[in-house]
Amino acid sequence: MVRLLIRMRAAMAAHRRSTRFGVASAIVLVAAGLLSAFSSLLVGVPAYPTAASGAAVVSAVVTVWVVGRVAYAAFSGGSTPRLELFRPLPIPRRTLARGLLVTGLFDPALVVMAIAFGALVALGAHGGVGPALVGALGAILTVLLSSVLVSVVEALMPPASQQRRAMGTIVVAVVISLVAVVGTLLPSVAAALIAGTVPALGLILGILPTGWAADAVRATTTGDLLGAVLPLAGSVLLLAALTLVWPAVLSRRLDGDLAATSRRRATRRRLLPGTPVGGVVSKELRMWARDPLRLTFLVIAAIIGLGVCIVPELSQGTGFLLPFAGILSVVIAGAGGCNLYGSDGLALRLTLMVPGAARADIRGRQGAFLLLVGPYALIATIVLTTLSAQGWAWPWVLALLPAIVGGATGLLPIASLVAVLPLDANGGPAPAWPVKVYAAMVLTLLTAAPTAAVLIAGAITGSTATQWAAVPVGVASGLLAAGLLGRAATIRLRRRGVAIVEQLSAA
Amino acid sequence: MNAPDAPAALELHGLRKTFGDKVAVDDVDLTIPRGSFFGLVGPNGAGKTTSLSMAVGLLRPDRGTATVLGHDVWRDPVAAKTVLGVLPDAESLPQRLTGAELLGYLGLLRGLDPAVVTARSAELLQVLDMQDAAGRLVADYSTGMRKKIALAVALLHGPDVLVLDEPFEAVDPVSASTIRSILHGFIRSGGTIVFSSHVMALVEQLCDHVAVLANGRVRSAGSLDEVRGGHTLDEAFADLVGTSVDRAELSWFAS
Numbered sequence: 044m045v046r047l048l049i050r051m052r053a054a055m056a057a058h059r060r061s062t063r064f065g066v067a068s069a070i071v072l073v074a075a076g077l078l079s080a081f082s083s084l085l086v087g088v089p090a091y092p093t094a095a096s097g098a099a100v101v102s103a104v105v106t107v108w109v110v111g112r113v114a115y116a117a118f119s120g121g122s123t124p125r126l127e128l129f130r131p132l133p134i135p136r137r138t139l140a141r142g143l144l145v146t147g148l149f150d151p152a153l154v155v156m157a158i159a160f161g162a163l164v165a166l167g168a169h170g171g172v173g174p175a176l177v178g179a180l181g182a183i184l185t186v187l188l189s190s191v192l193v194s195v196v197e198a199l200m201p202p203a204s205q206q207r208r209a210m211g212t213i214v215v216a217v218v219i220s221l222v223a224v225v226g227t228l229l230p231s232v233a234a235a236l237i238a239g240t241v242p243a244l245g246l247i248l249g250i251l252p253t254g255w256a257a258d259a260v261r262a263t264t265t266g267d268l269l270g271a272v273l274p275l276a277g278s279v280l281l282l283a284a285l286t287l288v289w290p291a292v293l294s295r296r297l298d299g300d301l302a303a304t305s306r307r308r309a310t311r312r313r314l315l316p317g318t319p320v321g322g323v324v325s326k327e328l329r330m331w332a333r334d335p336l337r338l339t340f341l342v343i344a345a346i347i348g349l350g351v352c353i354v355p356e357l358s359q360g361t362g363f364l365l366p367f368a369g370i371l372s373v374v375i376a377g378a379g380g381c382n383l384y385g386s387d388g389l390a391l392r393l394t395l396m397v398p399g400a401a402r403a404d405i406r407g408r409q410g411a412f413l414l415l416v417g418p419y420a421l422i423a424t425i426v427l428t429t430l431s432a433q434g435w436a437w438p439w440v441l442a443l444l445p446a447i448v449g450g451a452t453g454l455l456p457i458a459s460l461v462a463v464l465p466l467d468a469n470g471g472p473a474p475a476w477p478v479k480v481y482a483a484m485v486l487t488l489l490t491a492a493p494t495a496a497v498l499i500a501g502a503i504t505g506s507t508a509t510q511w512a513a514v515p516v517g518v519a520s521g522l523l524a525a526g527l528l529g530r531a532a533t534i535r536l537r538r539r540g541v542a543i544v545e546q547l548s549a550a
Numbered sequence: 551m552n553a554p555d556a557p558a559a560l561e562l563h564g565l566r567k568t569f570g571d572k573v574a575v576d577d578v579d580l581t582i583p584r585g586s587f588f589g590l591v592g593p594n595g596a597g598k599t600t601s602l603s604m605a606v607g608l609l610r611p612d613r614g615t616a617t618v619l620g621h622d623v624w625r626d627p628v629a630a631k632t633v634l635g636v637l638p639d640a641e642s643l644p645q646r647l648t649g650a651e652l653l654g655y656l657g658l659l660r661g662l663d664p665a666v667v668t669a670r671s672a673e674l675l676q677v678l679d680m681q682d683a684a685g686r687l688v689a690d691y692s693t694g695m696r697k698k699i700a701l702a703v704a705l706l707h708g709p710d711v712l713v714l715d716e717p718f719e720a721v722d723p724v725s726a727s728t729i730r731s732i733l734h735g736f737i738r739s740g741g742t743i744v745f746s747s748h749v750m751a752l753v754e755q756l757c758d759h760v761a762v763l764a765n766g767r768v769r770s771a772g773s774l775d776e777v778r779g780g781h782t783l784d785e786a787f788a789d790l791v792g793t794s795v796d797r798a799e800l801s802w803f804a805s
Contacts, residue, residue: 323655393638396634404659545610
């Protein structure tokens, strides 16, 4: 049965990646995973001032990997194949439980994690063969623990609702963008652990089971035999306990005690006007919050926008970019909304069946975007410019912000109606989607060109008055872009709506 | 019942649509009288959905015209769509709105008064026995529930002509009987219904007019009795479409 389960799992994974975009993203994912794994391994290589500090740094790395894998299991919508598939089959539960546990070991993520946990062996190697062997044993135990924990967590989570599957996508996106931003901060965290300036962090890492292997390596290096055996024995016990609990968890899940839950959404009091445009705005606000693709982009926009500007301040003490964080977030968020009609799919039919709805649909989409990013960008800009204490930046941000917000609000619907890209068969973005996103970013920046020209002219001539004159230019250009491009989009939706539906239904 | 020169509820003239080499709909002419309960039947791939999509302005025909109560769906779409109620298919429903939100949003988009939208949505959800599902995402609905919420979408604005593609598919018997009584009430109030189905018994039970479509052409159209010609609709259909009713058997069940 185990072999059959593994073959099933492999076949499902193969089909998932059968689109070109799927293959490309799988390659990128594997490359990124391997790269991160080897960099994690290297964490164990350098000589640390004390055995304890080395163990703390390595256990931090191990913890991040295990928590990441388990969090993905919790939010990704469960195992492959779905456990419900086994419900009607006449297989004894214990046999099934054993089979699934073994199948769980054939998880590509575990290979990557095993490479990363090589840091434990590298760390031990400083103290000789003994500690290195303890490190290897600890690494194997931690991999096994992770695998069983993933199975248990997947079975404990209620069967996947649409929303939970969406959460998985968002968790991955958030983790990747956080890693990209925080990666630059890691040296400071490691430095803190080595210097022991944050004792609480070291203590927590030591208490968590993910830190036990590193602790055993530390103890072996210092010749503390009991200290080496205890954490390893603890890991074995925990593994045994999880393995014993597993059949019961699986049975509860398969016998339906853990029913599918889908959150009931309370009807909220209407805050927006009860007009066609108001209706579209409130629908769009909900779509931005519930469509994983859109929400992911908003979250990435906030993290990258802020991160790119804040990290240089934290690591280098350069506050030069701080005032522009809000503006950068708007550019990224706007580009994320460059294919709304493509990702909403055939729901466009509903809009087309409503006479005269084109204008309300466009203006409503613009209004929702403005409500989502406008206040955020304004507050971020004011707070961060004040914090940066760079007086010269005020006319720049106050002129560029309205120009960019207006430009993005104008481009959003028209870009969504040009070169509409339907989602692929798996509901993911089409292969050409990143190209469209980058093009939209460039176009959004271009909408601020007149304002930027005035600002640069002011900077060259050294005229503060000219620089401040860019503010009304920015406001006017923003209003014009939002208004005119929105009108163009309305006309296009009226003329081409049916053709777009045809294209979407052919996809 | 109708004024002698009043326009038909739905009138299709020479509608044609090709997809690549395949002719999906081949010069379809149909007149659907006002106040009729009109059934459109045909085998899979006969062109029912394509014809109905063109009739309501969701698919542009290669040639031909479609008018709703005298309004051309392509030249005067606003007037045509104001009087039309169309059952959206499941994939047209936004997956990430709740049933109640979907109705609220579409009602407002149609320019209905917010109070009217709230009252009608509540009544529709209650009549369709969906109060408990009102706060759940459409994505988490069963196929039958999606059909019901789609019907609510079609009825919300009080249309004169309802176009329903397979409205009873995957709907449980209790809900089906609720839907039947809603539709009968709609006809009694002077409305017209056009619906497509594979289920002959249902068409025979509900409809007073029928058209049989096969290979993109109208094989027969008229009142139910005219089309049946003294047989059951099933027999008439098999005769018109030319299907073989030989019993199919599976080799491993043969004795």
